[in-house]
Amino acid sequence: MTVTPAPASAPAPLPPLAARARAVGGSPVREILAVTARPEVINFAGGLPAPELFDREGIAAAFRAVLEEAPERALQYSTTEGEPALRRRLAARLAARGLPTAADDLLVTTGSQQALSLIASALIDPGDTILVESPCYLAALQVFGLAGARVLAVPGDEDGVDPAALEALVRAERPKLLYLVPTFQNPTGRTMPAARRAALATAAARHGLWIVEDDPYGDLRYDGDQVPWIASFPGAEDRVVLLGSLSKVMAPGLRLGWLRAPDGLRRACTVAKQAADLHTPTLNQLAAARYLDVLDVHVAKVRAVYGERRDAMLAGLADALPAGSTWNRPEGGMFLWARLPSSYDTTALLRRVVDHHVAYVPGEPFYAADPDRSTLRLCFVTQTPEEIGEGLARLSEGLGG
Incomplete structure (x- = not known):
């Protein structure tokens, strides 16, 4: 006599993730910025120190x-x-x-x-x-x-x-x-x-x-x-x-x-x-x-290089950003902050900008509430002044300048 096995029941679902994990979703900006690892992209989006300056x-x-x-x-x-x-x-x-x-x-x-x-x-x-x-x-x-x-x-x-x-x-x-x-x-x-x-x-x-x-x-x-x-x-x-x-x-x-x-x-x-x-x-x-x-001797060398790179970015922003944009002049650190005219949505524009092989971080995810969608963050320490100049030219094109 042939015995037909009973159909296997479907496995029970696993318990869900913790509520706090479920509440923190993915980021479309992060997904777009994943392409910035491509070597042809000049990346103003990162927060990375310049690797060539590491005291190896x-x-x-x-x-x-x-x-x-x-x-x-x-x-x-x-x-x-x-x-x-x-x-x-x-x-x-x-x-x-x-x-x-x-x-x-x-x-x-x-x-x-x-x-x-x-x-x-x-x-x-x-x-x-x-x-x-x-x-x-x-x-x-x-x-x-x-x-x-x-x-x-x-x-x-x-x-x-x-x-x-x-x-x-x-x-x-x-x-x-x-x-x-x-x-x-x-x-x-x-x-x-x-x-x-x-x-x-x-x-x-x-x-x-x-x-x-x-x-x-x-x-x-x-x-x-x-x-x-x-x-x-x-x-x-x-x-x-x-x-x-x-x-x-x-x-x-x-x-x-x-x-x-x-x-x-x-x-x-x-x-x-x-x-x-x-x-x-x-x-x-x-x-x-x-x-x-x-460390202090090394940091002095890093500061000299980063200061030049900050100045290179500041020198090129007027030509790179749309008329009516504003930005700050940081005394140090790695970033500067720009605000475009209110008609610009930097999150929506990011994909188009990345198509021009340059990237920034839109301001939107940095706000706990009521984001200013016309803002963006630019990191100036990772590229040379020449690369910064080329990146700003690409940014201008991507923004429709």
């Missing part, structure tokens, strides 16, 4: 020295807080710039992007209100979105967040933290003046508000005077988290950053980091600690 010999020498002198330590697990040698040297650098810091005030992170994620894990509950700049660093918006935060933009101007608007929002919304990139901001390149930083520190003290001060670009100053960190102003001592990074001045592939925070929050971030990755790679930390001896 100096960094390699630091790694060789560490592996020769202490291989058993460099290749072993380390403490979650970070290698003491690196924390001591970072603390000394912060203190030299006017912010008294001890090694134990710092937590080494796997890039300053991880520091943002750790802060979100330690501070933010779903539904908490978070305040940000407008526009704001895109990856910070993603971190806060994944944490389930309610993100509100604080009105501002060419100097950044408006203290009076911040006071009004704090009274009305009772937010948990304010996130800022006050020096050479991403995406706008603007720098917040000292008086406004002092006002924000006072507001945070008055209202019981955390401030997260993200500073990945501060060493890349081409002109003007250094502005003190918000963390250094009276009232900010116990409520500002300062984030730093070696990605823009040493090498992003090492994934080395840090956060400076009051004891309680730093300990909570340390627990979150232990759960995430145990610790940042030991070898990278020890090599960086050694390389810090020559």
